[in-house]
Amino acid sequence: MSALLDVILPVFLLIGFGYAAAQMGWFSEPHVDGVMRFAQNFALPVLLFKSISALDLSQAYNPGLMLSFYAGAFAGFGFAFAGARLIFKRPLTDSVAIGFAGLFSNTLLLGLPITERAYGTEALAGNYAIISIHAPLLYTFGILMMEWARSRGQVSNLPSLLRDVGRGVITQPLVIGILCGFAVNLSGIPVPSFAASAVDMMARSGIPAALFGLGGVLFRYRPEGDKSTIAMACAASLVIHPAVAYGLAHYVFKLDTASLRSVTVTAAMAPGVNAYMFAHMYGVGKRVAASTVLIATALSIFTTWGWLHLLP
Template identity: 70%
Template sequence: MTALLDVIMPVFLVIGFGYAAARFGLFSDSAVDGVMRFAQNFALPCLLFRSIATLDLSGAYDSGLLLSFYGGAFSGFALCFLGARYLFNRPLTDSVAIGFAGLFSNTLLLGLPITERAYGPEALQGNFAIISIHSPMLYAFGISLMEWARTRGQGLSPSALTRQVVQAIFSQPLVIGIAIGFVVNLSGLPLPGAFWSGIDLMSRAAIPAALFGLGGVLFRYRPEGDKATIAMICAASLIVHPGVTWILGVKVFGLGTDALRSAVVTAAMAPGVNAYLFAHLYGVAKRVNASAVLIATALSITSTWMWLAILP
């Protein structure tokens, strides 16, 4: 009960505050969009830049940590893609988008603050290692698969497909922030204290603004239809992904306590809003993914409590 009250509930209360503000007309759609644009395009890239720029790269990138987390992620994708395609007879493009919802967990807006509240800021090294390759790798995978599904038989050249994927990935502010962070980290470029102070101010605003805005965004979604498909995505995100990650981390790679916590807590998060945005980008499975994001986010209050109880 202490874990629920002290760790999980403050995060979801901020989300609920944003949801209620939008629900009762205290925060307009345009205001919600503005907050999310500020968070995703400016504040969160600053947070990621600072974290990657100061990250101990030699200690953070544990192959067992990454293989455990992403082994779980791609297990979630396989379950949702194959289930959508062969169990629910969805078109191939729908199946890719639904698979992406099972793949793309909310590592940044939920995984980061919950891990920090549960285990302290010093426990976040593994989180940032996961996050640093999360969007680039998973978007590259999802976009490549979707473009293949959309253009089968149309003769799209590999070079044209590669250009589309690279352009889509490196137009994302989060990826830009991560990339610049790596440049500063690897080059050892000295930056003035005033610059870091400004980055710190932006970074401290990132998570609260993003969580509040996420509540407003979730209000727009309505859980409609396709209940079995939505349930499959929720199971993949909240049970299969963290479950496979835990098994690999404990039984195969023997992860240390901090690495196991970062991997499993991050894996246990609901699908990120990016799962809906990906579906919206291609105009497929939008209702399913939007509903899955909303329902899984609500269910993750309980499922996260369970995983926190299991972890050392």
């Protein structure tokens, strides 16, 4: 019970505060967009820059850790994609969007604060390693799958598509923050103390602002229809992904305790709003993606509690 009260509920209360503020009209849509733009374009990239610039890369980038997490992520995609296509007979493009909801965990806004509250800041190295390739890898995969689905397997001018995908991914503020962090880390160039102080102040504002804004974003996504498909997508994200990740990390790669915690907690997070944004970008599967993000986020209060009890 202490894990629920002390670790999980504070994070979700902050999301709930933003949700309630939006519901009561105190936090309008332009305000929500402004807070999220500040968090995603400025504060969170600075947080990632700060963390990766100081990361011990040789320790953080454990192949077993990365393979465990991403094998679980692609298992979640496969489960949701196959279920949408074969069981619920959704169009191929819808199935890709629904699969993406089982693929893309909220590693940054939920995974980081919950891991930190449960195990301390020293336990976050594995989280940052996972996050550093999360958006670039999964967005590239999702876009390529969607283009394949739209063209029924005949992707024309693949080099041009790959260039466009690469350009779109590498210009995202979060990715720029990650790349700048790697540049400082690998070069060994020290950050001046006055600049480091400014970075610290900005970085500390990122997670609280983003969680409050996330509550306002979730208020927009009312659950609608397709209950069985939504339940399947939630299961892919909250059960299949962490179960595969935990099984590989614990029984196959036999990761140390810190890495096992990072892999499992991060894999157990609900889909981020990126899952809806991906569906919205292509205009397919939007209702299922939006409802999955909202419902899985609420359910993850209890599923995360379960995974925390399983971990040492």
